[in-house]
Amino acid sequence: LEYQSQLAWKTDWMRRKFPGIEVRDTLGMKDPYNYRNKAQFPVQVTGEGEVITGFYRPNSHTIVDTDTCLIQDERLNELYQYIRKELTSRLAKGLRHIFLRRSRKTGQSQVVFIGEENHFEDLTAKLVSIFPDLVSVVFNHNDRQDNVILGDESVILHGSESIEEDCLGIRIRLNFKSFFQVNPEMMEVLYNTAMEAADIHPGDSVIDMYSGTGTLGLLAARRGAQVTGVEIVPEAVENARENARLNGITNAQFVCQDATEFARGFQEQADVLIVDPPRKGLSGQGIEDIARIDPRRIVYVSCNPNTLKRDLERFEQKGWKARWVQPVDMFPQTPNVEAVCLLEKE
Numbered sequence: 472l473e474y475q476s477q478l479a480w481k482t483d484w485m486r487r488k489f490p491g492i493e494v495r496d497t498l499g500m501k502d503p504y505n506y507r508n509k510a511q512f513p514v515q516v517t518g519e520g521e522v523i524t525g526f527y528r529p530n531s532h533t534i535v536d537t538d539t540c541l542i543q544d545e546r547l548n549e550l551y552q553y554i555r556k557e558l559t560s561r562l563a564k565g566l567r568h569i570f571l572r573r574s575r576k577t578g579q580s581q582v583v584f585i586g587e588e589n590h591f592e593d594l595t596a597k598l599v600s601i602f603p604d605l606v607s608v609v610f611n612h613n614d615r616q617d618n619v620i621l622g623d624e625s626v627i628l629h630g631s632e633s634i635e636e637d638c639l640g641i642r643i644r645l646n647f648k649s650f651f652q653v654n655p656e657m658m659e660v661l662y663n664t665a666m667e668a669a670d671i672h673p674g675d676s677v678i679d680m681y682s683g684t685g686t687l688g689l690l691a692a693r694r695g696a697q698v699t700g701v702e703i704v705p706e707a708v709e710n711a712r713e714n715a716r717l718n719g720i721t722n723a724q725f726v727c728q729d730a731t732e733f734a735r736g737f738q739e740q741a742d743v744l745i746v747d748p749p750r751k752g753l754s755g756q757g758i759e760d761i762a763r764i765d766p767r768r769i770v771y772v773s774c775n776p777n778t779l780k781r782d783l784e785r786f787e788q789k790g791w792k793a794r795w796v797q798p799v800d801m802f803p804q805t806p807n808v809e810a811v812c813l814l815e816k817e
């Protein structure tokens with residue numbers, strides 16, 4: 472579909488999905504290509520010693536050998552093509568994934584080799600001499616027998632484990648283990664929409680559940696709120712605390728805990744609660760605990776309309792009404808839709 476038709480299709484799809492709720496027109500990009508800031512390419516060596524890197528064929532473990540990706544940042548394509556060219560079968564042995572990340576705003580790039588054996592010192596030296604924007608090269612050790620991409624142990628080959636990003640004027644340190652929105656341009660549109668929904672007044676108490684590196688919480692803190700962010704990945708929590716410091720923000724704290732557990736134990740009062748869960752959405756228990764906290768508004772940021780729909784129905788049973796849904800085209804050229812939803816008590 473050409474791009475304007477993609478946007479119209481997404482709006483129509485969301486309106487059918489959420490009858491009875493105001494679904495606004497999908498917000499889209501001016502230039503809907505080369506937007507992704509993160510890539511994970513699986514690697515395989517065939518019986519004949521041929522190295523294959525690219526993308527998995529849908530619902531399979533077969534890698535389709537791929538040289539470029541039209542929705543990937545151009546610099547990441549250049550880095551990827553260089554690494555591909557250098558990957559002999561000896562180097563590729565035991566290598567599972569090549570992980571790449573870049574910030575277009577700061578120009579910093581990162582490469583993480585994920586595999587069973589670290590033999591990437593020479594390749595790192597070559598990469599760093601050719602790509603001066605490369606500020607982080609890491610080997611992440613993973614010999615697990617499941618499909619989890621990242622292992623626990625890492626060795627820094629160059630720079631540090633993090634790169635710096637900027638979102639709406641907030642500086643962000645970003646560890647490769649921390650979640651970050653993959654489309655930085657639309658991330659800003661998404662977060663502005665979330666802040667519109669949150670309607671924060673100075674002095675409000677705000678909970679940012681599933682806070683990642685803390686960006687949404689820090690934006691709320693910049694509007695004068697007293698913020699508590701909750702996130703389960705320790706590296707992301709560390710980033711969030713560091714990001715508060717980096718930006719001189721003292722009215723935000725970050726807790727490393729399961730979000731549902733946090734909600735269950737929370738005994739204070741909150742004015743606004745922001746949730747931005749992974750694709751599986753919230754649990755029934757999580758919704759009960761959030762409803763019990765009884766904030767003035769709930770802002771639900773969702774990357775999966777199916778679980779959003781299920782969760783809105785559960786919230787409705789607890790007396791919460793969805794006022795509007797704003798789809799945001801985080802993932803042009805794909806059928807996925809991101810959305811912000813404002814919930815208020817009926």
Ligand SMILES: C[S@@+](CC[C@H](N)C(=O)[O-])C[C@H]1O[C@@H](n2cnc3c(N)ncnc32)[C@H](O)[C@@H]1O
Pocket residue numbers: 649650651652680681682683684685686687701702703704707728729730731747748749750774
């Ligand atoms: C969709 S991301 C949103 C992150 C952040 N709000 C942002 O926009 O960058 C979801 C986040 O939830 C975290 N997470 C996953 N399961 C969790 C849980 N049970 N409790 C708390 N955080 C969790 C993930 O690590 C990830 O950072």
